[in-house]
Amino acid sequence: MSIKINHLTHIYNADTIFEKTALNDVNIEIQKGEFIGLIGHTGSGKSTLIQHLNGTISPTSGEILLDGENIHKDKTKLKEVRQRVGLAFQYPEHQLFEMTVYKDVAFGPTNMKLTEQEIDKRVKEALQTVGLSETVYDKSPFELSGGQKRRVAIAGVLAMNPEILILDEPTAGLDPKGRDEILYAIKQLHKQRGITIILVSHSMEDVAKLADRLIVMEKGHIAMTGTPKEVFARVRELEKIGLAAPQISYVITELKEKGYNLPEDIYTVEEAVKALYTLLKGEE
Amino acid sequence: MIRDITIGQYYPVNSPIHNMDARVKLIITFLFILTLFFINTFLGYVFVILCMSAVIKTSKVPLKFMLKGIKGILIIILFTAFINVFMTRGEHILFEWGIFTVTIEGILIAIKMCIRIVLLVVGSSILTLTTTPIQLTDGIEYILRPFKKIGVPAHEIAMMMTIALRFIPTLLDETDKIMKAQQARGADFDSGNLFQRAKSLIPILVPLFISSFRRADELAMAMEARCYHGDENRTRMNVMVLKSSDYKAVVILAIYCIALIILRFLAARFSFIW
Amino acid sequence: MEMIKAENLSYEYIKVTETEKGTKEEKILALNHVNLSIEQGSFVAVLGHNGSGKSTFAKHINALVRPTEGVLWVNGYDTQNEELIWDIRQSAGMVFQNPDNQLVATVVEEDIAFGPENMGVPSEQIRKRVEDALNAVGMLEYKQHSPAKLSGGQKQRIAIAGVLAMKPKCIVFDEPTAMLDPVGRKDVMNTILQLNKEEGMTIVLITHYMDEAVKAEKVFVIDDGNMVLEGTPKEVFPQVETLKSYGLDVPQVTETAYELKKMGISISQDILTVEEMVGAICQLKSTI
Numbered sequence: 004m005s006i007k008i009n010h011l012t013h014i015y016n017a018d019t020i021f022e023k024t025a026l027n028d029v030n031i032e033i034q035k036g037e038f039i040g041l042i043g044h045t046g047s048g049k050s051t052l053i054q055h056l057n058g059t060i061s062p063t064s065g066e067i068l069l070d071g072e073n074i075h076k077d078k079t080k081l082k083e084v085r086q087r088v089g090l091a092f093q094y095p096e097h098q099l100f101e102m103t104v105y106k107d108v109a110f111g112p113t114n115m116k117l118t119e120q121e122i123d124k125r126v127k128e129a130l131q132t133v134g135l136s137e138t139v140y141d142k143s144p145f146e147l148s149g150g151q152k153r154r155v156a157i158a159g160v161l162a163m164n165p166e167i168l169i170l171d172e173p174t175a176g177l178d179p180k181g182r183d184e185i186l187y188a189i190k191q192l193h194k195q196r197g198i199t200i201i202l203v204s205h206s207m208e209d210v211a212k213l214a215d216r217l218i219v220m221e222k223g224h225i226a227m228t229g230t231p232k233e234v235f236a237r238v239r240e241l242e243k244i245g246l247a248a249p250q251i252s253y254v255i256t257e258l259k260e261k262g263y264n265l266p267e268d269i270y271t272v273e274e275a276v277k278a279l280y281t282l283l284k285g286e287e
Numbered sequence: 288m289i290r291d292i293t294i295g296q297y298y299p300v301n302s303p304i305h306n307m308d309a310r311v312k313l314i315i316t317f318l319f320i321l322t323l324f325f326i327n328t329f330l331g332y333v334f335v336i337l338c339m340s341a342v343i344k345t346s347k348v349p350l351k352f353m354l355k356g357i358k359g360i361l362i363i364i365l366f367t368a369f370i371n372v373f374m375t376r377g378e379h380i381l382f383e384w385g386i387f388t389v390t391i392e393g394i395l396i397a398i399k400m401c402i403r404i405v406l407l408v409v410g411s412s413i414l415t416l417t418t419t420p421i422q423l424t425d426g427i428e429y430i431l432r433p434f435k436k437i438g439v440p441a442h443e444i445a446m447m448m449t450i451a452l453r454f455i456p457t458l459l460d461e462t463d464k465i466m467k468a469q470q471a472r473g474a475d476f477d478s479g480n481l482f483q484r485a486k487s488l489i490p491i492l493v494p495l496f497i498s499s500f501r502r503a504d505e506l507a508m509a510m511e512a513r514c515y516h517g518d519e520n521r522t523r524m525n526v527m528v529l530k531s532s533d534y535k536a537v538v539i540l541a542i543y544c545i546a547l548i549i550l551r552f553l554a555a556r557f558s559f560i561w
Numbered sequence: 562m563e564m565i566k567a568e569n570l571s572y573e574y575i576k577v578t579e580t581e582k583g584t585k586e587e588k589i590l591a592l593n594h595v596n597l598s599i600e601q602g603s604f605v606a607v608l609g610h611n612g613s614g615k616s617t618f619a620k621h622i623n624a625l626v627r628p629t630e631g632v633l634w635v636n637g638y639d640t641q642n643e644e645l646i647w648d649i650r651q652s653a654g655m656v657f658q659n660p661d662n663q664l665v666a667t668v669v670e671e672d673i674a675f676g677p678e679n680m681g682v683p684s685e686q687i688r689k690r691v692e693d694a695l696n697a698v699g700m701l702e703y704k705q706h707s708p709a710k711l712s713g714g715q716k717q718r719i720a721i722a723g724v725l726a727m728k729p730k731c732i733v734f735d736e737p738t739a740m741l742d743p744v745g746r747k748d749v750m751n752t753i754l755q756l757n758k759e760e761g762m763t764i765v766l767i768t769h770y771m772d773e774a775v776k777a778e779k780v781f782v783i784d785d786g787n788m789v790l791e792g793t794p795k796e797v798f799p800q801v802e803t804l805k806s807y808g809l810d811v812p813q814v815t816e817t818a819y820e821l822k823k824m825g826i827s828i829s830q831d832i833l834t835v836e837e838m839v840g841a842i843c844q845l846k847s848t849i
Contacts, residue, residue, distance in 0.1 A: 045712060045742045059467045082473060090471040097461075098468040100493035110490065114473030145497070146578070149611055159472060176658075176739045178611040178769045180808035205742050208813070245744055250772070250813040253835045258842060272813050276820040283826055283845055420667050453667050456709040502662045509663035512623050512655040513723065514647055514679040524674035524687040 004070050004087065004166040004199065006033040006056065011065035013051050025051040027223040028065070033201070035166075038193050040214030040231070041203045044245050048223040049203055050093075053169045056201075057088035086115060089165030093172045095156035096149070104130070104147070104155050105140040111163040122162075129158040132195065133188045150181025154188060161192070167199040168192070174209060186213065207249045211235065211270045219246065232268030251275045258282075298416045303532060304346035305417045309426030311533045315540050316414045322547055323403050323410075328554045331547060332402050338543055339409065348416045356408045364401050371397035424448040429527060442518035450506070458499065465494050564731050564763040565599040565622060565653075569631035572617055572786075591617040593786040594631065599779075601730065604757045604764040606777035606794075610808035611769075614786040619735045619767045623655045636730055651680060654724030658736040660716035669711075669719055670695070670704040676727040687726075694725040697760070698752050714745025718752055725756075731763035732756070738770065750776070771798070771812050775833040782807060795831035814838040 013026040026048045033039055043049045054060045055067055058074050058081045066073045074084045092098070101107035108129055112122040130140070133154040139147065144155050153173065160168065170189065174182040190213055193200050204210050210217060210231065217234045219227040221244045227234055234241070235248040238256045248256075248270065255269045255278070265282060269275050304312075326332060343353055357364070377392030415423070428445035435441050466476070469490045476487050572592040578585045591614045599605050609615040620626040621633050624640045636652035638645040654676075657663045666672040670691050677687045695701040698718040708716055717737055724732055734753065738746040750773055756762040766777060774780055780797045782790035784807045790797050798804070801811050801819040811819075818832040818841070828845060832838050 044744050054467070057471060059470060082475070085471055086473060090468075092464060092468045092471070095468065097498055098465055098472075098490075098494050100490050100497075110469075110474075111472040114475070163473065178808065179810045180610050247743060250835060251817060254814060254817075254838045254842075257835065257839045261839070261843065263842075263846070272816050272820065275813075275817050276824070279817065279821060279842065280824055280826065283821075283842070421671050449666060453665060453708070456707075457661055502659075505657065505659060505662035506665070508620075508625055509655075509657055509720075510665060510675075512625060512650060512657075513676040513727065514650050515675070516647070516679065520681040522678050522681050522684055522687065524671070524678060524684060524691065526684045 005035050006031070006088075006167065006199075007068040007071070008032070008055075009066050009068065011052075011055060011067065012063050013048075013055065013060070014063045017063065025223055026055075026062075029223075029225060031218065031225065031228075033167075033199060035199055036197050037199055038213060038215045039199075039201045040210030040217045041201055041220065042205070042207070042210060042217060042246060043220030043226075044205070047220040049220050050171065052220070053090060053171060053201065053203060056167070056169060057090045058084045059090065086111075086163050087166050089160040089163055089168045091157050091160045091168070091170045091173065093175055094153075095160070095173075096144075096152035098159075099144040099152065099156055102143060103141050104135070104144050107144055107155060108158045108162050111159055115163065125162045125164060126158075129162040130155075132161060132192050133158045134184065134191075148181070150177050150184050153177070153181070153185060157185075157188070165198065167201065169201040169203070171203045172205065173202070174204065174206060182209070189213065207235070207247060207270075211249050219244070231270055235270040236267045297419050298348045298352055300347045302345060302347040302417065304342065304413070306530075306532065307417075307536055308527055308529055308533045309418050309422040310429050310527060311529070311536055312414055312418055313423070313426045313430060315536060316411060318540060318544070319410050320407055322544060323406055325551065326547060327399075328550065329399075330554070331550050332399070332406070334546065334550060335406060339406065339413075342413060343409075346413060346417050348413075352416060353409050353412050356412045357405055360404070360408060364404050367400050367404060368397045371400050420452045421449060424452070425523070425525070425527065442521075454502065457502075458495070461498060462491065462495060465491050562601045563598045563634070564601040564603075564636060565597075565765070566634045567595050567597050567621075567631065568633075570595040570618075570621065570628050570633050571630035572614075572621065572626060573629045590786050592621075592628075592783075595783075595786075595788045597781060597788060597791070599731075599763065599765060601763050602757075602761045603779065604754075604766070604777050605779045605781065606766045606768060606774035607781045607783060608769060608771075608774055608809055609783035613783045613807075615767050615783045616735055617786075618783065619655070619733050619765070622653050622731075622733045622765065624649045625655075647680070651727055652729055653731040653733060654727055654729040655733045655735065656717070656720050656724055656737050658739050660713050660720060660740065663720050664708045664716060664723070667707055667709075668704075669700070669706050669708060672708060672719060673704075673723045673726045676723055680727060690726045690728070691722075694722040697725055697756065698722045712745060713741045714748045717741065717745065717749050721749075721752055721756075729762075731765065733765045733767070735767045736769070737766075738768070738773065746770075746773075769809065771810050775812060782809070784808075794833055798833060799830035 008029055008031040011026055011029040015023045015025055029052065041049050055062060061075060069084065069087065074081065099107050101110065105126055108126045109122050112125050135151065135154055135158065144152055147155065157173065173185050173189065177185065186209060189200065189202065192198065202210060202214060214231060217229060217231055218225060219234060226244055227237065235252045238248045238252050241248050251272060252270050255265055255275065259265055259267070263282060265278055269278055326335065343350060372389055372393045373387045375390060375393030375396050376388065377390030379391035380388055381391060382389040424445045428441050431439050431441035431444065474487060474490055476484065570592055571590065571594055573588055573590050576587050576589050595618065607615050607618060617626060621628060621640065622635055624646050627641055633640045635649050638649050638652065640649055664672050665675050673691045673694055674687050677690050682690065692701065695704055698721050700715065700718050700722060703711065703715065708719060711719065738749050741749065753764055753766065754776060757764045766773065768774055775794045775798065777794060780792065780794050781788060782797065789807065790800065790803065798811055798815045799819065801816055804811050812833055814832050814835060818828050818830055818838065821828050822830060828841055832841055
């Protein structure tokens with residue numbers, strides 16, 4: 004399923020003293036199966052943007068097309084839109100409420116009025132995808148660790164079989180281990196199911212590892228878009244809008260500024276090791 | 288949007304009313320509400336409205352904000368008017384239809400009742416619009432202090448009110464977020480019968496309760512870490528001191544009460560019902 | 562002088578879990594015979610993954626939790642002594658993770674006054690303390706604001722000011738930046754560093770962000786309640802494999818240096834910052 008956003012503008016509290024333009028003429032196209040990293044600091048409009056994608060909030064002007072169809076054309080279909088575009092909010096574990104992990108994940112599919120077998124199948128698949136075994140099915144979600152809780156919550160969205168999955172800061176507040184588990188689950192999901200993923204994150208290291216394409220937002224509009232290589236090569240511009248590239252990109256940029264010959268598009272440790280090795284050994 | 292609900296509707300300007308001691312304002316408002324039930328003539332209400340206009344003018348708060356509160360209770364006002372118009376018996380019958388009788392007395396009482404409610408709401412709005420929530424809670428703590436001997440936990444009540452005010456915006460935001468999150472999982476809050484709707488609130492209420500308990504736990508620890516141990520040996524940054532303007536306000540209130548008594552006396556003396 | 566000193570500090574609690582066969586009780590050793598000392602005026606970081614016991618340790622410093630075995634001295638006070646509890650909490654303030662759940666009042670300056678008020682500081686001195694504390698965190702212009710309207714980073718700086726107003730000698734930060742965005746994290750870290758450098762405040766920073774820990778003078782690593790590593794950042798971070806086994810990250814530059822060394826390049830291993838890495842590469846190039 005492809006998403007097309009045309010001239011999307013959103014103004015909070017229009018015509019009052021609290022008026023605030025959160026999105027200003029945003030145009031984006033996302034193809035089926037893409038892995039998008041959405042970056043921007045707090046207040047850049049990224050949260051407002053993702054809530055538009057599944058119809059939780061309506062645009063002030065402009066349109067959102069799912070497979071060419073405006074999602075607000077037929078209000079009765081909004082529920083279907085929300086099922087097709089899954090949205091896992093920041094700290095999704097705060098929405099857990101059921102007595103057991105299994106029941107909580109089943110909440111979405113049950114709302115879709117699926118058969119019991121179908122629900123069972125989806126719950127089990129979703130929990131498996133996020134790397135949780137059968138031993139947790141009957142546990143209370145509140146007994147689990149922070150990282151596990153979050154994976155249960157993400158499974159709850161997954162169980163609705165969305166064609167697009169949006170994750171808002173899925174690693175916020177987790178320790179490195181919890182973070183790696185979540186990121187691994189997301190990566191697997193993209194690989195196995197081939198669904199479109201939009202990952203909202205502050206962490207450049209995280210998006211650098213996973214995304215095919217980055218969208219950088221600033222003050223309600225799109226500041227940059229391109230592959231991670233293209234975006235992180237513009238370290239100095241990113242800094243100007245209050246964002247940072249992965250630490251290693253700075254090393255490469257500074258070395259290049261000193262006149263060393265290095266490829267521009269390095270943003271992971273492995274790539275840096277390789278490039279620096281050639282730089283140092285190549286002439287030995 | 289749920290966060291549009293305003294709580295603690297303080298209007299920040301600098302005016303003589305804003306600068307008054309919260310305790311004095313609380314007591315004046317309380318006495319003012321009592322006097323509303325003492326007045327029984329339209330002349331009396333005209334007098335009250337004039338006095339109130341003077342106070343509103345002094346407070347520098349736009350009239351629009353003062354009247355905002357009325358909108359919320361419009362239904363109560365209309366209902367009161369309806370009951371009084373139809374249920375009051377009197378001699379001057381205007382109109383009769385089945386069990387309903389409309390009398391001049393009924394209409395007059397209805398109008399008076401409505402004026403009373405409006406004045407009551409606007410009067411308390413003056414208090415909340417010109418006093419910050421924290422001044423209000425401090426004021427309540429001071430006023431309740433004498434009752435501590437008979438077991439009224441004045442400090443604890445004030446502390447609870449402060450914390451509640453502090454967390455209302457946070458919890459409203461949280462409710463908004465949880466609602467959206469459950470909607471994204473296909474929850475439906477708008478359709479079905481009463482029972483189904485009540486049931487659909489569970490996915491909102493459970494997470495909200497859990498997070499409130501977590502917040503309470505963390506806040507309690509943070510308060511302890513900052514040496515909180517009740518009001519024993521506790522000092523305050525803002526000490527409440529009565530200023531000359533507060534005494535003036537008390538004098539004005541006294542004059543106002545005397546004027547009302549005189550008005551009432553005159554009305555009785557000349558059997559004046561207007 | 563030592564600000565904090567732990568001798569054989571252990572903390573054990575009983576975890577009760579509900580199972581189908583009834584309630585199950587198990588003893589959990591959150592801290593296991595920990596020994597450490599933190600000098601006055603120093604800046605130390607305590608690292609460890611979630612559930613490693615680092616937060617439990619932090620709470621001990623504030624006497625929110627007391628050792629079940631061993632002793633912990635804070636500013637010379639034994640935390641086991643019930644009577645000293647207010648002295649301990651005045652000497653060692655604490656800033657928590659969630660900025661929302663530690664602010665008490667509806668106006669910034671009232672919130673900062675909360676600590677001094679509890680300590681019974683005379684009214685006329687409180688106002689001065691509040692202004693000084695807000696000034697120290699660069700938030701003076703917000704003193705009349707409502708905390709609800711501030712960003713996460715700003716709220717956290719208010720929380721720091723709230724502790725500063727109590728004039729402690731030491732502040733314990735329990736993952737203060739975990740819930741903040743990069744801008745907020747930077748602001749809070751700058752405030753912490755400034756307090757250490759300019760006011761000579763002893764800082765204990767509990768974190769799992771390595772870029773924050775590298776700024777400390779000393780690093781402690783806790784794993785499953787045991788103090789497993791201790792030393793300057795330059796001593797601790799080059800132990801890339803060991804740190805990873807404890808579920809921790811290392812800075813990207815340190816990891817790069819480690820990998821390059823493995824490939825036979827004689828690059829120094831205690832590289833922690835971008836500048837050091839760039840410097841090291843330039844030096845290697847010029848010696849060739």
